[in-house]
Amino acid sequence: MIIKKYQANTETEAIMLAKEELGKDAIVMNIKTISPKGIYKLFRKPFVEITAAIDEQSNVPVDKKEVILEKAVKKLNPNIIYEEEPQEPKTSVTVEPKENYTSAIEKKLNNLQDLLEKKLVENQTEEKTEKEEKNLVFIQLIYNQLIRNEVDEKYVNQILGEVENKIKNDASLDNNLASIYQKIILKLGQPQTISVEEGKTKFIFFVGPTGVGKTTTIAKIASSLKLSNKARVALLTSDTYRIAAVEQLRTYANILNIPMKVIYSPDEMKNCKEEYKEFNIVLIDTAGRSHKVKEQRDDIEKLIHSVDRELRETYLVLSATTKYADMIKITEAYSQITDYRLIFTKLDETTSIGNILNIKMLTNAELSYTTWGQNVPDDIGKLDTQNTAKQLLGGSE
Ligand SMILES: Nc1nc2c(ncn2[C@@H]2O[C@H](COP(=O)(O)OP(=O)(O)O)[C@@H](O)[C@H]2O)c(=O)[nH]1
C-alpha cells in the first residue's frame, strides 16, 4: 500500500495528479480544503489536499475501484477533514510481498466488505435514516471484529472515537473502512529495525522473559545483517544461568562464522567494547530471568547502562502467545529499566494479533521485527503494518 498526498487548486485536479502517479486504481482516502494562514493568505488562495492510496496487492476488481474513485469525485465534501493532523508517513510506504499470507488477508477483508454490504441491505429502512443506520451497523461490525481479535476495548473505543466524525460525514463503506484501516496503521507507527552505521559499534540488547525466542531471534538477525547488509556482526551473551543457553548461541555463532563471547558481569563490558571495536553490530543475549525479581532486573539494568545511550538499542522480545495481562506487567517492568523497541515472536502460534496494537498503544514503544517460526534465518521480518491492520479488520475465523 502506498499512501500519498496531492495538492492542487481543485479536487478534480488533485485526483488527476494522484491518478497520474498512482494509476487509475488509486483510492481517495481523504479530501480537505486548506486555507493558508497569516501572511500566506495574501499570496495563496485556498487549495485542496487529497490523500490517495493504492494497494499494490489489492484484489478489488478494477471496475469497482473506478466506481470508488468516481464516487469520491462526485461526493467531494470539504467536511471530510481529519480531526487531528494524522502523523502518517511523509513518504510512500511499500509492502514487501508475502504472497499467500497477503492474499488470504485480502480475501478476509473482502469477506468483511461483503458481510457489511449484506447487513446494510438487510438493515435499510426509511431513506431518511439510511445513512445513520449504515454507519451504526458499520461501527458495530468493526467494533466486534476488533474485539474478536482481542484488541482491548479501551483502544477499540479510542480508535472508533477518533474516526467517528469522519464516518458520520461519509456513508461510503470503502471510505469508512479505509479511514479505520488508515487510523490503525497510524497507531501502529513506522516499525524500526537495526541499522548499520559505518564507523560506529552499536550494542543491541535483547531482553524479555525466558522462552519467548530471544536467542533464536538473535541468530536470525545476525544472519540477515551479515548476509544482506554485509555488516561485521559479533555476539555476546550474559545468559550464563544455563549451560545450554550459552551452547545454543555458540552453535549459531559457529554456523554463521562470527565471534561470540560470554560475559559474567557488567564490568566485563569494558573489555568487550575494546575487543569488538572493529565491529558494526554487537548483539547481546540476556537471561530471561524473572522481571518480577528486583535483583535480577538490576543485573540487566547495569549491563544495559554500561553502554552509552547513543551506542545502544534495546529490543524487548514478547511472544504473541502471551496473555495480555502478563504482557502489561512485563512491559511495565522493563519500562523502568530502559526504553525499548518491541519484537513479537511466534506469530505462527496464534491467530489473534490484537496484542500487537494493544501493547503498541500502551507503551508507545516503536515496533520492529516479528517472527513466525523456528527456522533460522528465514522466519523473521520487519513488522508489516498494512498486513497487521488488514488482519485486525479482516477477522480470525
Ligand atoms: N513457533 C515458533 N517458535 C519459536 C519462534 N521463535 C523461537 N521459537 C522457539 O521457542 C523456543 C525458545 O526459543 P529461545 O530462542 O531459546 O528463547 P529464549 O529463551 O528467549 O532465548 C525454541 O524452541 C525456539 O525454536 C517463533 O517465531 N515461532
Ligand SMILES: [Mg+2]
Ligand atoms: Mg535464550
